[in-house]
Amino acid sequence: MTTKKRQPIVIAIDGPSASGKSTNARMVAKILNYLHVDTGAMYRTLGWYCLKNGIDVNDSLAVTKACRRWKATLQSSEGQVRLVVDGYYPAQEIRTSEVSAAVVHVAAVPKVREWMKRIQRECAQFGDLVMEGRDIGTNIFPESDFKYYLDAKIEERTRRRAAEGVTENLEARDRRDSQRATSPLMIALGARVINNSEMTAEQTSRLIIEDIEARLKLPRS
Numbered sequence: 364m365t366t367k368k369r370q371p372i373v374i375a376i377d378g379p380s381a382s383g384k385s386t387n388a389r390m391v392a393k394i395l396n397y398l399h400v401d402t403g404a405m406y407r408t409l410g411w412y413c414l415k416n417g418i419d420v421n422d423s424l425a426v427t428k429a430c431r432r433w434k435a436t437l438q439s440s441e442g443q444v445r446l447v448v449d450g451y452y453p454a455q456e457i458r459t460s461e462v463s464a465a466v467v468h469v470a471a472v473p474k475v476r477e478w479m480k481r482i483q484r485e486c487a488q489f490g491d492l493v494m495e496g497r498d499i500g501t502n503i504f505p506e507s508d509f510k511y512y513l514d515a516k517i518e519e520r521t522r523r524r525a526a527e528g529v530t531e532n533l534e535a536r537d538r539r540d541s542q543r544a545t546s547p548l549m550i551a552l553g554a555r556v557i558n559n560s561e562m563t564a565e566q567t568s569r570l571i572i573e574d575i576e577a578r579l580k581l582p583r584s
């Protein structure tokens with residue numbers, strides 16, 4: 364008798380910049396022993412690739428072409444699924460202010476989002492995932508039973524970014540991410556909204572974990 368392999372579970376964590384997605388997605392993935400996927404890093408990698416190769420990020424046709432041609436593949440290592448370009452993951456390079464400024468443009472290109480959707484869905488071949496981004500619950504894995512939308516007051520999010528040594532106009536980025544035509548940042552249907560302005564990362568991830576464990580009927584960790 365053959366036993367049917369169960370579908371991988373995808374925990375979708377969406378929200379605006381500095382809402383605690385990365386910290387919490389990492390914590391939840393670690394506790395559940397799932398793979399962590401940072402989809403923002405994938406868009407940043409394309410932004411970095413364009414800058415490095417002299418491709419104008421405001422030219423959506425040129426960005427689409429680059430995205431069709433670049434040698435980007437998925438790699439699973441150290442508890443993460445990452446997009447690597449020619450086998451290289453530009454961990455430091457994608458966090459510069461130049462890339463932060465470029466990424467909003469590449470992320471608004473419809474053909475780029477199509478490409479990203481395909482590759483992000485392929486991440487499930489590696490196993491159960493905690494995937495963070497802006498459109499995971501609405502567009503990438505809308506069928507997920509586990510959707511969370513993190514948020515925090517703008518003052519608190521700005522303070523968090525400053526503590527990381529980054530000065531950024533978050534309101535402008537939020538506006539761009541929420542108002543773009545293709546897959547804007549939105550609260551997914553059925554998502555649990557967590558405003559963590561007054562909460563620590565431990566408290567936020569505990570809330571998520573308890574919710575998942577109760578719904579999957581797992582023993583409490």
Ligand code: DC
Pocket residue numbers: 380402403404406407466467470495496497498499536540
């Ligand atoms: O989460 P982050 O700041 O690293 O994301 C970088 C940019 O990519 C941000 O401006 C929004 C965009 N993004 C997106 O449009 N969709 C995603 N799933 C993830 C990020």
